[in-house]
Amino acid sequence: MRTRSMLALFMTGTLIFFPQQGWTEETDDESTANVVILDKVMVIGSPADAEGMPGSAHVVTKEEIRQQSYDDVNRVLRKVPGVYVREEDGFGLFPNISLRGVDTTRSAKVTIMEDGILMAPAPYSAPAAYFSPTVGRMSGLEVLKGSSQIKYGPHITGGVINYLATPIPLKKTAYLKTQYGDFNELRAHAYVGNTIETAQAGRFGFLFEGYARMNDGFKTIDQTPDFRDGDDTGFTKPEPMIKLSWEPPTAFHQRLEFQYGQTELDANETYLGLSEADFQANPFRRYAASRFDNITSTQRRTYLRYGIAPTDNLDIITTLYYTRFKRNWYKLQDIRNVNGNTLGLSAALAGAQNGEGLACLQGNLACTLRVRANNRSYYTKGIESVAYYRFGVGAVQQEVSTGIRYHQDQVRRFQRNDDFTQAATGTISNLTFGMPGGAGNRQQKTKALALYAQDTITINKWSVIPGVRYERLDQTFKDVATPANSGTATQDMVAGGVGVVYQFNPWWTGFGGVHRGFSPPSPNGAVTNGLKEETSTAVEAGARYKNPRQALGAEAVVFFTRFEDLIVIDNIGGTGTGLDENFGVVHAYGLEFSAQYDPGIANGWTWRNPWYTTLTYTNAEQQNDARSTDAESIFSFGQKGNKVPYIPEVQFTFGTGLETDQWGAFLTGTYVSETFTSANNVEGQVNGTGNPDARFGKTDSYFVADISGFYQVTDRIRVLGGVQNLFDAEYLVSRQPHGPRPGMPRFAYGGMEVALW
Template sequence: MCERSFCRCLLRIGTNFNIKLVAAATLSWALAMPSGLTPHAFAQSPSATEQSEGSPKSEDARGEEPAQAKEEEKPIKIPLTEVIGTAPDALEHIPGSGRVITKESIEQNHRFTINEALREVPGVNVRDEDGLGIRPNIGIRGLDPTRSRKVHIMEDGVPIMLMPYGDPSSYYFPPIFRFDRIEVLKGSGQLLFGPQNIGGVMNLITRMPPTTPQGNFQFWGGNLNYINTHFDYGGTWGKTGYLVDYTHYQSDTPRFTNVRAKVDDLTFKTVHELSDRTQILAKFNYYREDSGIGYQGLTEAMYATQDPRTTPFNNDNFDFTRIGFHVAVNHMFTANLTSTTNFFGHYIARDWTRQAQQGVDVNGNPVGGVQLGNSLPATSFAVVPANQRFTNAREYWVYGIEPRFHYIHKLFGISAEADFGARYMWEQSDRIQFRNFASGVGTPFGCFNNTPGATTCLGESNLRTTNAYAMFFQERLIMGQFTLTPGFRVEHINFDQNNRLANNGDGAFGKNHFTEVLPGIGATYSFNKNHMVFAGVHRGMSPPQISDTVTGTGAVVDLDPELSWTYEIGTRGNPTPWSGYELTFFWLDFENQIISQSVAGGVGATLTSAGKTMHRGIEFATKLDLLDAVTGQNRDQDVIFDINYTWVADAEFRGTRNSSITGAALLPGEAATVSVSGNRLPYSPRHMLTAGLGYTHRPFGFSARLETQCLSDMFGDDRNTVTPTPNGQRGLIQGWCVLNAAINQYVKPIKTTFFFVGKNMLDQTFIVDRTRGIYAGLPALWQAGAKWTF
């Protein structure tokens, strides 16, 4: 696919981007945008932004004093759209719960995947899929985690999903090893971002050029033939900074160890200070995945009788290439009015070649016919590859421009800060399915059909386009210890689809559009410098995918955008110098939550308007320096205990709701239609917990942490089936806990940190997913390596 489409990619990017980027760049100087939520405008509790494994200290965990920039080495101002920021008080005026996963947490705990890292954020549930974090399924506060469709994911302030409006599925996720930090924000503050602003906003901040030239090389490996290398080097020379970052890793996949995956990720970034008032950032990224990861999971019998981490589908191939760019221009018009304009876009080529599947009974006889996708009969004892093959070949083009402004002013004598702006995005996908029904072998793009009377061997040929316009405004009124923050967002979305196979190849064209106004208001009140309360309410929206709102015949489906009201009230603070906490009560009231019709993405499922659903619960986090509590402030050592806990008390269907399953997806004697009103939503665990105990000795350069991550039981379908179906796609998913550990030793003379890591050290075997059959969780993983700074 890379060879087939690379030239077309460059030509398409050149045609679409060059002309429009020149026009957009000209416009941007009149409409340039503010750096999101600027550090001086907000406050952040230390309980939300974690320091390096303990309360703030002047030394880092390696025993070195932080480097002090020289007078003449004044850092370049970087045009960066942030959700929370890095200032110690960055959450003070944000009317919602939030968390920053710091660079120290990622590096010292050696987070293997984004799944591990996000589990330290209260309210976040990440369903594992491939075991390497390549395609995470992120859910917040009981929302369906499938493909992370209900979370707005950004990198350096711009969206990175396949098609943020038309198909926000997370088939791509950048390696966690190049992040400087991860910002997660829930509540009304997320109206500044979109289109998905129901569950939360996640902003992945990549490393920026350092003031002094510096490089890092890290290498580590472990069982499952895991090898990882990460290299970055950058610096600032005069008014210009540069950074290059490269990651390569490969492994037997933890989900199914008889298939492999490898990933390469290259990023080049430069920052230039044009003047004291204007700075520009440019970033280019190339990402490539080549893996044997498929879709099909295991049946109940296969999971019980064979190695649960092997698959008979070992001839699948996933070939994924992404080329992305991001240009940001920051301009200060006056001391009170600043702007940042983001130009961004990407091209993706995604070819997934898979074997068709055949369900069989206990004697190996076929159950039903050969199936593409995941339509495995419910009574299947096992599943085997069929002598057929298909390739889903897809290309995506996305680009956008977003000017944002930040204005400090007075309103009726009240100190105020306004954030406002607009965005235009264009998206297009070209989706083709090649079918090889003559044999199960051949080139990935082999197109053969031995079905009598068939006129084509293509299973799909769709061109889908989105034009989306958004504008947003938020006013922050600061009245001493009280802050009131009203705001709104407007989204207008145009969808269209051309099914080129319909009407004997003449095609069928259909289009649809939506306009939604999303208001919100929040407030914070600081009792004193150590405690504050916050509250907020906002209208959330997530648009339906193009494929779900326009049919293959061009007809428009009555599938409205997801709409909800989100309510929050909470408190956060630092009662003592050695402790911090955050407590949040949340309530999500959906008018129309779009979920899978029957089995949460498995057999016989389509997306439907589910009507009213309701989520309620509590998030709690605390962090204590136990050594400081006993001995007073200790600059040399920390003993840190932390807990992040979520109780999703309710996540259920509230409206009139029926589950409809037909044909082979039904068990013998099972009713086709069942009322599920009052049932719990699929993949919504009631309890989530991450707790850890860490020790740091700075003069010696040593740190260690022992951690547990737990998830309670959850249902795999809307019928809340407890006893699993033989095909493994419906049934209770039992809760689990894993035990992780990380040990670091810094050797100052050679500027190298040596580390050892254990994941799921007790080697627990458990189920994490049933949507396409059973997927097992991570096995025990043991890794060791070193990081050299030069």
């Protein structure tokens, strides 16, 4: 773990870099208008633009993210209906997100983007989210479901999430926010930017940004005679970023924008959970066997984007992008020499071998701890060009959007196993290093050509939006240890749909659509198992109401999605093959509802009183018996009619607040119903073969409340504070990767925001 001095240096440097004068960052509509945003690279645009979308669309604004000082995308997304999150580490480092019933595992079935650019480590070859953009540094978040997602890929059976990074401001702007909280949490966010107008060379813009977070974690590792640092289960995460832009003084508008950003993570995080009894006694305990677990990763991202509007009716935007991601998760793989046997971690947690495996994990039995260096490197690169052309005659107006993208990505796995000899006291007496590449030496690579076309046809009160998408994938899988498993595969995938919007009056809008989506298998799954893409057929219908004069808005959507050839992975963190498998058919249907009302605005009060609520009801049901009999898979041995793992039936979130120009206080509450954690829908920790396995069972239903407040000291300085998980609820959020895992306990924090000039 890096030392705390890194963040202290960052914070000190930030304060020295900025002038020691302040002003309060403007957050009104005028300020928002003074920020440069390329609308066409956003999934939705402004919250107002969501009203004209033919599918379910939601924008989470910068103000909503900052209101509760969230840096965990799981908490942010609770406000969006139709989104399901499975927590893992309590801080949102490794999100598991599902939209409308797709598999939650590592957000692999959701297209994750930042400023319109694919952000998964290798979106085609290995999309599992061991990296996800940091929501705490974002200026917004867009979530799109339904037929509107046809412009995006490659995973469009569920939906799209687009993170919006801080844009280059049009006027001189600087911002600093610092926080301190429980678990020795330190957090800092700072940026400075401006756009400079010149008579000869046009307009130049710049933005320098830094974000950093670190803490000691909220879990404690059991101590042994040779290990006394059990309180350090936290992480450090610094993120510098630079953006530059140029708009030349030509007769038609042109804009060139460059960005470079970097994220580093050093986390003492583990895959290992607890036994059921130990979780009930202390959910924030970690066993001594997990003390070597640590992940380090580095992600570097850059793009060069060129936009040109040669006429009033035509916009063309071309983006050249490149990301590189490296990570090494050094973590406990299994336990050996447990009275002569090897045990998987989930089996040991569930009491296998008369509890001897659990005693090994607790440091109370002589055994061997096998720790794997999961060393992998990824890259993503490509070029994309999108054109928008507007034309029309009389009442019929159209905007045709077309795009082409050539993309390459790759994951290279080069792993080793190390063996730690443990004495009956928990002391490590010997370490044997494994052979590099001996625990996995393979490569997956994808070359993808994607094309789409979409037409928005507006006739008086009607808008009809048909679209089609085609992708061709050339996939390569190379297994150095077993060359016979190597090979190539080709995928041709087609998606399409049509959405309809009808404006009944200035307040009411109806919408609906039909959409066929796809999600490709990994090269390994395509070559080894011969898998083709997962497909979905989705239908939705809904209505929106918005009356600005009454400060009231609402949206209700009913949806049905049929997933065919659902692709699942046979394990996560287990001892299985890690291959993609074809699960079969799943139906997901439900209701999404959201509403907002502010009586303060509606009645002309001198203070505001916002209220909001979201409700999601979902029934995600298996339509066939599971094809897998691999006990390592939580999707094995499922039966027709069973529920899909980790998709709650009911989610409910509400919030309210009081706010004046001088101070504000806010409350948010979320309820999530219990879920099954495996396709065979068992209550106890027993897999499909009847053997003990801590991944099988249920999660808890839970209710979590967050509060926050601020006080405006001067026009330029604001102090803030809050408590997340106000009632200190203890609840089980996941049984993956290995055994019961808790949500974050009560977390109190305080800090300040200063806008410097």
